[in-house]
Amino acid sequence: MNATIKRIAINVGFGYSPGLNTVISGAVLAANELGWEVVGIRDGFEGLLFRDRYPDRGLVLLTPELVETLDPSSNILGTAVRNDPFHVRIINAESLVEEVDRSDHLLKTLQAEGIDAVISVVGTQGLSILYKLHRKGLNTICIPRSVENDIATTALSFGFNSTLSFVTELLDRAKQAAQSARQVGVVEVLGEHSGWLALQAGIAVCADAVLIPEIPYDLQKVATKLQDKFRTGRSHGLVIVAEGALSVDKEAVVASANPLKASLSPLATDYQGSHVIQRSGHAAQTVALQLQRLINQETYPLVLGDWVKGGAPTAVDRQLGLSYGAGAVRALHAGQTGVMVNFQPPNLSFVPLMEAINKIRIVPADSEFVQIARSLGICLGG
Amino acid sequence: MTNSSTNQTGLVLNIQHFCTHDGPGIRTTVFLKGCSLRCKWCSNPESIHPKPELAYNISKCIGKKQCGLCLKPPCSEGAFYVLEGEDDRIRINWDLASDCGQDCVDLCPTGALYLFGQAMTVEQVLDEVEQDSSFYRESGGGMTLSGGECQLQPDFSAALLQEAHQRGFNTAIETAFNVPWSHVEKVLPHVDVVLHDHKLTDPERHKKWCGVDNRQILANMKRAYETFPDKTFIARTPLIPGVNDDEDHIRSVLAFIRPYHNVIDYELLPYHRFGESKYGFLGRVYELKDFTSPLPESVQRLRSIIDEAFGRSSPLEQTHELKP
Numbered sequence: 091m092n093a094t095i096k097r098i099a100i101n102v103g104f105g106y107s108p109g110l111n112t113v114i115s116g117a118v119l120a121a122n123e124l125g126w127e128v129v130g131i132r133d134g135f136e137g138l139l140f141r142d143r144y145p146d147r148g149l150v151l152l153t154p155e156l157v158e159t160l161d162p163s164s165n166i167l168g169t170a171v172r173n174d175p176f177h178v179r180i181i182n183a184e185s186l187v188e189e190v191d192r193s194d195h196l197l198k199t200l201q202a203e204g205i206d207a208v209i210s211v212v213g214t215q216g217l218s219i220l221y222k223l224h225r226k227g228l229n230t231i232c233i234p235r236s237v238e239n240d241i242a243t244t245a246l247s248f249g250f251n252s253t254l255s256f257v258t259e260l261l262d263r264a265k266q267a268a269q270s271a272r273q274v275g276v277v278e279v280l281g282e283h284s285g286w287l288a289l290q291a292g293i294a295v296c297a298d299a300v301l302i303p304e305i306p307y308d309l310q311k312v313a314t315k316l317q318d319k320f321r322t323g324r325s326h327g328l329v330i331v332a333e334g335a336l337s338v339d340k341e342a343v344v345a346s347a348n349p350l351k352a353s354l355s356p357l358a359t360d361y362q363g364s365h366v367i368q369r370s371g372h373a374a375q376t377v378a379l380q381l382q383r384l385i386n387q388e389t390y391p392l393v394l395g396d397w398v399k400g401g402a403p404t405a406v407d408r409q410l411g412l413s414y415g416a417g418a419v420r421a422l423h424a425g426q427t428g429v430m431v432n433f434q435p436p437n438l439s440f441v442p443l444m445e446a447i448n449k450i451r452i453v454p455a456d457s458e459f460v461q462i463a464r465s466l467g468i469c470l471g472g
Numbered sequence: 473m474t475n476s477s478t479n480q481t482g483l484v485l486n487i488q489h490f491c492t493h494d495g496p497g498i499r500t501t502v503f504l505k506g507c508s509l510r511c512k513w514c515s516n517p518e519s520i521h522p523k524p525e526l527a528y529n530i531s532k533c534i535g536k537k538q539c540g541l542c543l544k545p546p547c548s549e550g551a552f553y554v555l556e557g558e559d560d561r562i563r564i565n566w567d568l569a570s571d572c573g574q575d576c577v578d579l580c581p582t583g584a585l586y587l588f589g590q591a592m593t594v595e596q597v598l599d600e601v602e603q604d605s606s607f608y609r610e611s612g613g614g615m616t617l618s619g620g621e622c623q624l625q626p627d628f629s630a631a632l633l634q635e636a637h638q639r640g641f642n643t644a645i646e647t648a649f650n651v652p653w654s655h656v657e658k659v660l661p662h663v664d665v666v667l668h669d670h671k672l673t674d675p676e677r678h679k680k681w682c683g684v685d686n687r688q689i690l691a692n693m694k695r696a697y698e699t700f701p702d703k704t705f706i707a708r709t710p711l712i713p714g715v716n717d718d719e720d721h722i723r724s725v726l727a728f729i730r731p732y733h734n735v736i737d738y739e740l741l742p743y744h745r746f747g748e749s750k751y752g753f754l755g756r757v758y759e760l761k762d763f764t765s766p767l768p769e770s771v772q773r774l775r776s777i778i779d780e781a782f783g784r785s786s787p788l789e790q791t792h793e794l795k796p
C-alpha cells in the first residue's frame with residue numbers, strides 16, 4: 091500500500107503522558123522525507139466525529155515548520171475523554187441520550203479527507219479499539235504509550251521513563267520528609283497490574299521495601315526489615331507500594347476497593363486512562379495502617395497519583411518519542427498495517443495488534459530488577 | 473384486553489417483589505431496560521442501555537484449565553482471554569466483547585457470564601406480578617414500572633399498565649420524563665401514581681450531571697400535571713451532596729409543583745452509594761463519580777422547607793432511600 095500513500099493522520103488516545111509532541115514530530119518529519127502530508131486529528135477521534143465543534147473542522151495540518159516550534163512537553167492535538175468511535179454518546183433529535191456506533195461514519199470521513207492511514211498513540215485499551223477499526227478496514231499503526239510500562243511485547247512504552255524520573259525525584263523528597271519526621275512513609279505509586287514504576291523508582295531511591303502486584307506481600311517481612319534497621323539507630327523508613335499490590339493474606343485487602351475491581355478487565359481504563367475507577371490511596375492506606383501495628387514507628391500514607399504523568403519528557407522519552415513516530419511511518423512505508431511499533435533495544439520492529447492486546451507486561455519473578463532489589467537489601471515483602 | 477397487546481414484548485431487566493418505597497402499599501416493581509439520561513450517580517448502570525448486555529462475575533469462573541469454553545468459537549476472537557500466571561480465570565476485553573450475547577452466555581456452565589435484560593411478553597410479566605396479588609389487596613399496593621426509563625418503551629409500558637388495571641391492581645411508574653410527549657400520552661392514562669424525579673433545576677447543570685438539559689423534562693411535567701388532573705403525582709429528588717442538596721433547588725422545585733394540586737408530595741431520597749460493583753460486572757469503570765451521602769442534618773433541614781411549603785407542622789417521617 092505504500093506506493094499509494096500521500097496523506098496520513100496522527101492522533102492521541104485518551105490519557106496523557108509527558109512529551110506527546112515528540113511522537114507527533116517524529117511522524118511528521120519522517121513522513122515529510124517521503125513526501126507525505128500529515129494531519130493531526132484533534133482530541134482522539136473527536137475532531138472527525140464532531141467536526142462542527144472545531145473551527146478547523148477537527149484537523150490540523152502538521153508541517154515540519156510547525157513541529158519545529160512545538161514544546162516537547164505538551165500535546166498539540168489534545169486527547170479524547172474516551173476514544174471509542176463504536177460507542178459515541180450523543181443527544182439525539184428527541185433530546186434522549188444514547189450511544190451510537192460511528193465507526194462507519196469515521197472511516198468514511200477519513201476516506202473523504204484523503205487520509206490513507208492513521209497513526210495512533212494509545213494505551214492498552216486504545217490498542218483494542220484501533221484493532222477493531224483495523225478489522226473494519228482502517229490502515230493503522232499504533233504507538234504504545236504507558237507511564238506504567240505495562241504494554242506487552244514492547245520493552246519500553248513511551249512516557250514511562252519520564253514518569254519514572256519524576257517519581258524518583260518525588261520519592262527522594264518523601265524520604266527527606268520521613269527522615270525529618272522520624273516516621274515511616276508509605277508511598278503509593280501508579281501500577282495496578284505491573285510494578286515496574288514502583289520497583290525501578292524504589293531501586294533508584296534505595297527504598298526499604300517495595301511492594302508490587304506481582305509479588306504478594308507479607309507485611310511481617312517488611313516489619314522485620316524495618317525493625318532491623320531501627321535497631322542500628324535509624325528512625326525513619328520508606329516503603330513504596332504499587333496501587334495494585336496485594337497481601338498474601340487475602341482477608342487483608344481493603345474491602346471497598348474490591349467489588350469494583352473484581353470482574354473488571356485488567357485493561358479497562360477510566361476516563362483519564364488510569365486502570366480503574368479512582369481508587370487511589372487504598373493501597374498506601376492499607377499498608378500504612380497494618381504496618382503500624384507491627385513496628386514501633388509511626389507510619390503515614392502518601393499517594394503519587396495520576397498527576398505524575400504530567401511534565402516535561404526526559405531525554406530518553408524525547409528520543410523514544412521521535413523514534414516511535416518515525417518508526418510508525420517506516421511501518422507504513424514498508425506496507426504494514428494493523429501493527430504496533432515494538433521497541434526491543436536496540437531494534438524497532440512491528441507486531442500485529444492481536445499479539446499486543448489482552449496481555450500485560452508484568453515483572454517476572456526472575457527479572458533482573460527483582461534480583462537487583464534483593465541484592466541491595468530492598469524487601470519485596472515475599 | 474386483546475391478545476395482541478398481551479403478546480407484546482419489551483425488554484425487562486428485573487422483577488422485584490415486596491417493594492415498599494415505589495408507591496402505595498406493598499408492590500411489585502418491574503424494571504425495564506433502557507434510559508435516556510446518564511446520571512453520574514446512577515446505581516443501576518445495567519438499566520441504561522436499551523439492549524440485552526453481557527455481564528461477568530469473575531468469582532464464578534472456574535478457569536481455562538477446567539473449562540475455557542468461552543475461549544473458543546463462537547465467542548469472538550480476543551473478547552475473552554486469560555493472563556499469564558497462576559490465575560487462569562477469564563478476563564474480558566469489553567471493547568471486543570461488545571457483540572457477545574446469548575450464545576456466549578449459554579456456553580458458560582457456571583453462570584459467570586450472564587446477560588442483563590430479557591425480552592418478556594406482557595402476559596409473562598403480569599403472571600409473575602400476579603403471584604403477589606394477595607398482598608396488594610391487603611396493603612393497597614400494586615405494580616410499579618421503573619427503569620431505566622419505563623416510558624422509553626411506551627407501547628409495552630401502556631399494555632402492561634392497562635393489563636394490570638384489568639387485573640385490579642393499582643399502578644405506578646417511576647419516571648424522569650425525558651421522553652417525547654407522544655410517549656407520555658400513551659403511558660399516563662393507565663397510571664394511578666406518577667413518581668417523578670426533579671434531579672436539577674438549572675438546565676446547564678442538568679446537562680452536566682445527567683447528560684442532557686431538562687427543557688423537555690420540565691415541559692413534559694407541566695403538561696402532564698395539566699393534562700391529567702386526576703392522576704396523583706409525587707415529585708422526588710435524589711439528594712446528591714454538591715450537586716443538588718441546596719435550598720435553591722428545593723425551593724425552585726416547590727415553586728414549580730405547588731400550583732398543581734395533583735402533585736401531592738415532594739420526597740427527598742438521600743443518595744447512598746450502592747450498585748458500584750455492577751459497574752465492574754459490566755466493565756464500565758469510567759462512568760460513576762465518587763459521591764458521598766448527604767448528612768442527616770442537611771436532609772432534615774431541606775425536608776422542613778418542604779413540610780412548610782405543604783403546610784405540615786411536624787416533619788414527615790421519611791426514611792426512604794434512593795432507588796433509581
Ligand code: SF4
Pocket residue numbers: 532533534535536539540541542543562579580581582583584585
Ligand atoms: S465459560 Fe464461564 S466458567 Fe468457563 S472459562 Fe468461560 S467464563 Fe469461566
Ligand code: SF4
Pocket residue numbers: 507508509510511513514515516519520619620621648796
Ligand atoms: S434516570 Fe435513573 S436509571 Fe437513568 S441514568 Fe439516571 S439514575 Fe440511572
